[in-house]
Amino acid sequence: xxxxxxxxxxGRAVYIPGADIDTDRIIPARFMKCITFDGLGEFxxxxxxxxxxxxxxxxxxNDPRFAGASILLAGANFGxxxxxxxxxxSLRKYGFDGIIAExxxxxxxxxSTTLAMPCVIASAADVAAxxxxxxxxxxxxxxxxxxxxxxxxxxxxxxxxxMPESAxxxxxxxxxxxxxxxxxxxxxxxxxxxxxHYV
Amino acid sequence: MGKSLFQKVWDTHRVGTLADGRTQLFxxxxxxxxxxxxxxxxxxxxxxxxxxxxxxxFATVDHIVPTRNQSAPQDPLAAAMMTALRxxxxxxxxxxxxxxxxxxxxxxxVGPEQGITQPGTTIACGDSHTATHGAFGAIAFGIGTTQVRxxxxxxxLALETLKVRRIEVSGQLPPGVYAKDVIxxxxxxxxxxxxxxxxxxxxxxxxxxxxxxxxxxxxNMSIEGGARCGYVNPDAKxxxxxxxxxxxxxxxxxxxxxxxxxxxxxxxxVYDDLVRIDAAxxxxxxxxxxxxxxxxxxxxxIPDPDRAPTQQEKDSILEALAYMKLPxxxxxxxxxxxxxxxxxxxxxxxxxxxxxxxxLRGHQVAPGVTALAVPGxxxxxxxxxxxxxxxxxxxxxxxxxxxxxxxxxxxxxxKLVGDQLCASSSNRNFKGRQGSSxxxxxxxxxxMVAAAAxxxxxxxxxxxxxxxxxx
Ligand code: SF4
Numbered sequence: 001x002x003x004x005x006x007x008x009x010x011g012r013a014v015y016i017p018g019a020d021i022d023t024d025r026i027i028p029a030r031f032m033k034c035i036t037f038d039g040l041g042e043f044x045x046x047x048x049x050x051x052x053x054x055x056x057x058x059x060x061x062n063d064p065r066f067a068g069a070s071i072l073l074a075g076a077n078f079g080x081x082x083x084x085x086x087x088x089x090s091l092r093k094y095g096f097d098g099i100i101a102e103x104x105x106x107x108x109x110x111x112s113t114t115l116a117m118p119c120v121i122a123s124a125a126d127v128a129a130x131x132x133x134x135x136x137x138x139x140x141x142x143x144x145x146x147x148x149x150x151x152x153x154x155x156x157x158x159x160x161x162x163m164p165e166s167a168x169x170x171x172x173x174x175x176x177x178x179x180x181x182x183x184x185x186x187x188x189x190x191x192x193x194x195x196x197h198y199v
Numbered sequence: 200m201g202k203s204l205f206q207k208v209w210d211t212h213r214v215g216t217l218a219d220g221r222t223q224l225f226x227x228x229x230x231x232x233x234x235x236x237x238x239x240x241x242x243x244x245x246x247x248x249x250x251x252x253x254x255x256x257f258a259t260v261d262h263i264v265p266t267r268n269q270s271a272p273q274d275p276l277a278a279a280m281m282t283a284l285r286x287x288x289x290x291x292x293x294x295x296x297x298x299x300x301x302x303x304x305x306x307x308x309v310g311p312e313q314g315i316t317q318p319g320t321t322i323a324c325g326d327s328h329t330a331t332h333g334a335f336g337a338i339a340f341g342i343g344t345t346q347v348r349x350x351x352x353x354x355x356l357a358l359e360t361l362k363v364r365r366i367e368v369s370g371q372l373p374p375g376v377y378a379k380d381v382i383x384x385x386x387x388x389x390x391x392x393x394x395x396x397x398x399x400x401x402x403x404x405x406x407x408x409x410x411x412x413x414x415x416x417x418x419n420m421s422i423e424g425g426a427r428c429g430y431v432n433p434d435a436k437x438x439x440x441x442x443x444x445x446x447x448x449x450x451x452x453x454x455x456x457x458x459x460x461x462x463x464x465x466x467x468x469v470y471d472d473l474v475r476i477d478a479a480x481x482x483x484x485x486x487x488x489x490x491x492x493x494x495x496x497x498x499x500x501i502p503d504p505d506r507a508p509t510q511q512e513k514d515s516i517l518e519a520l521a522y523m524k525l526p527x528x529x530x531x532x533x534x535x536x537x538x539x540x541x542x543x544x545x546x547x548x549x550x551x552x553x554x555x556x557x558x559l560r561g562h563q564v565a566p567g568v569t570a571l572a573v574p575g576x577x578x579x580x581x582x583x584x585x586x587x588x589x590x591x592x593x594x595x596x597x598x599x600x601x602x603x604x605x606x607x608x609x610x611x612x613x614k615l616v617g618d619q620l621c622a623s624s625s626n627r628n629f630k631g632r633q634g635s636s637x638x639x640x641x642x643x644x645x646x647m648v649a650a651a652a653x654x655x656x657x658x659x660x661x662x663x664x665x666x667x668x669x670x
Pocket of ligand 1: 262545
């Protein structure tokens, strides 16, 4: 199985305010009643994008200036809560290619990497600078350089970001979906199974 | 230099190191349910793969099951998910505790109950509350659906190792303070992000004294503190619980028991971090906001944003109070409730219902409050039945339902309506968690939920009931 290396992603960005954005917020549980991930994109952030009467709210994703944004900017602990892969799947299907945040919840981070959606960590000050640049000019293009671990803006910002080396390596070498490598080690898996008392 | 249980289990299950530096870890036990597995089976079929060790995966149905008339969901999507699970387990030869088995329930209640959850094992499930199984000294992870596929196809996962934080709670818990209060207190102290990168080892007198069910309550909410997993070292209580359970091999239990106990952290184990808490400082704890770390003791007042030390904290208090429609600086006690929910994989076990029933006699749910008691599994329901607990709950004005996740999340008919406020024994108070985008959740122990149901407002169980000192 050969996968495309993800060395950089770029696009216009949208800032989603708040810390601890949980996966229930990203995809409310009622939309998880599905047996495929297809069609989840339209329900991303549904309960904060629409009010009780189904009317669009002032959420940034409803703001026409940010329509088509493919980079998500966020605060700390983005994606906390449930392990539902439906959350990164819905963001991916909504059209996001990468996320820049102050920090990520671990399960969400891992799920996103496996979907080839790089999640990079920037300082609060740098997130604020990117946010200001995007707010001032929504046409600003952000590039997440996964190789060099930098985020650059078309307006001249160039900030350092971090990501665990294993995730970076997996993305840039096209091994973000580990299934083939896991399968390749079948002999070692069988040996381990035989050695464990309870298996 | 000694090893912690986490390190022992990790090292024993390591298959190798992957090119990106991660560990390929063998997952001895895999639990699945209807919500996060259908897509994984789909991916398996797309890749033309088989389930490698079908005998190591166990399935049940919980999230979407209606708690009235369990087997006949009115919702066609729920029915489709049930059918998909049944078809998948049949096709791949996986054990399924279905509705007709008498053993169905929330996956984290079923695993321990069946004795599938055992010390020194690795457990994965497409559900973040898999940490629950750590109560037995297992290393148990919540995983995403693509990883469910990985476990089905290879019985392994690509994982980063974790640091270990030992959390010692010593001393004696005051009456009316339960396992739920302990974990809400820990999360409040260390924060919802405090555990990122860590496994939590819960140690010290308080956890040693706890029953297995109480330990499950604590481990269950590890993820709410940001920790990927949490565990308690196995001891005599662990053995007593597991003895004679269906999936425990009793042929040479002495040897098995010795092997299990040996997984416990060594006395000279080295930890990455150590936190010490005095049990006497823990009060009945309730949440006031939209993140599980936004908790206060029942005697305290709702935080005042103007007193927040940082702007960021001020913003998060303002956001939470705006959503919760609660006044800054006012006591949390006395806030009116609409719904009371006792159940979920945090607090839906026999001991939870027993403890509430002990005090519920002679009390009535306040007018206008909907009160639900939902056993975590069909077996819990049957045990409660044997002890006559449903009658006590019903007499007090609770609805006694069938097993399932119920009002813990919004995937079955049990949902909040509008901005109803729910006193809940579950584990998450996120915006919209209980099924209404404006619904409000206040987390607390089951007895505190009962107290709130009776008063019609958030109350101190120690004032509502004449609590007996701990045995
Ligand atoms: S009871 Fe709640 S937390 Fe537990 S598995 Fe069900 S939905 Fe998840």
